């Protein structure tokens with residue numbers, strides 16, 4: 001099939017909900033949290049929408065010593081718990097007939113031999129034509145090892161018309177160097193086309209809508225540039241703390257956990273040029289250009305353009321909550337940041353001198369993810385002789401979660417004899433127009449992997465470019481440990497230094 005025909009086929013598959021290609025999906029880390037809470041429910045939701053192939057099987061692979069029956073019972077329970085499906089459910093029964101389990105150590109050659117035998121058997125039984133997705137839902141230290149072992153057993157060879165794909169979860173490396181090493185290691189076994197680096201933000205409908213909104217409407221693109229836009233604010237605020245993930249989180253921190261992946265996806269989708277098509281590489285080329293155009297911070301810039309914070313005790317939804325250092329598995333003297341704010345500049349013709357302010361943190365005032373585009377103010381000249389003191393700038397907000405929609409703020413005359421201007425919002429709410437289907441955000445990504453569409457997955461160069469953006473901040477913060485942690489109370493909008501960062505530029509964060 002030529003490329004154009006393949007693209008057409010993919011488009012059709014998405015339009016008409018054609019099921020994914022026949023395959024076996026092997027999940028490494030099948031007893032873990034991600035599989036339980038996201039992957040299994042997402043597979044169930046795909047099944048419910050008739051998007052799973054008829055010829056399909058799932059193999060769970062994990063350290064845990066479970067029998068196949070025990071694993072099936074667990075999967076059924078997970079589906080019920082995380083999707084609300086009824087106990088007696090035909091799709092669950094259908095899934096149970098094609099679920100298998102292998103206990104094994106990811107470092108043990110013999111386990112991969114057993115996997116090989118099982119794949120041969122299941123391929124015949126379920127007519128999956130040799131197609132396999134390996135989903136690495138494990139701790140990151142196993143990614144390279146698993147790929148190496150799969151390669152050694154020749155389990156990744158995708159010749160003779162069948163395909164083998166590997167999905168890799170985040171974190172993809174912990175800095176630029178380790179990401180490069182991981183790319184190099186897996187690149188010795190797999191071609192780039194076989195690698196699907198996942199970022200679950202790209203599975204969110206509202207994130208995908210950024211492209212549709214920008215490029216399917218004639219009226220926004222002409223003003224989407226430095227002539228009309230004053231600045232962009234991207235907020236990913238969480239009200240929860242680190243919960244039970246203190247052990248992992250303390251080695252990562254907010255910068256690594258959120259910026260090079262999720263937030264830079266939002267930046268690149270907001271700032272990219274129109275791609276020449278929706279083909280995977282056309283879209284990703286434009287995203288990558290933005291990541292490369294972000295001005296690298298010099299060490300002295302880090303001191304003025306990067307802010308870190310750590311939450312102290314405080315209040316979350318009316319209840320008293322402990323500080324980060326008192327959380328389970330967190331050392332009482334931890335200097336890990338739970339909040340970060342950065343001022344980024346994109347050095348290209350469209351965005352020169354338009355700051356992109358980004359912030360993310362745990363235990364903030366509320367859960368909200370949004371992209372706010374603030375336009376330049378209109379000239380004041382006409383209002384000099386009126387009671388109006390200042391015009392409110394137009395603001396376009398792309399609401400990603402938990403509210404999903406778009407709002408546009410503009411000035412309107414307040415009724416009355418005097419000329420007064422009020423700021424009003426025009427709101428579009430996704431669920432009012434389209435309803436809302438329960439979704440984990442992984443459905444589309446799993447489906448795309450089944451049909452071989454890598455548009456919503458990260459390429460090697462994108463991951464490395466993301467790490468390059470944060471590298472100077474990592475270096476300076478490592479050399480200069482924070483002296484004022486904890487520096488914001490749970491339930492606040494982050495530390496005062498984050499407000500100061502904006503104030504210095506005569507701006508302020510949104511807190512609505």
Ligand code: BG6
Nearest residue numbers: 170200201238257258262369401
């Ligand atoms: C994960 C991070 O990748 O994303 C978590 O490791 C964070 O720390 C989560 O809470 C946020 O995802 P979402 O979809 O809830 O915004």
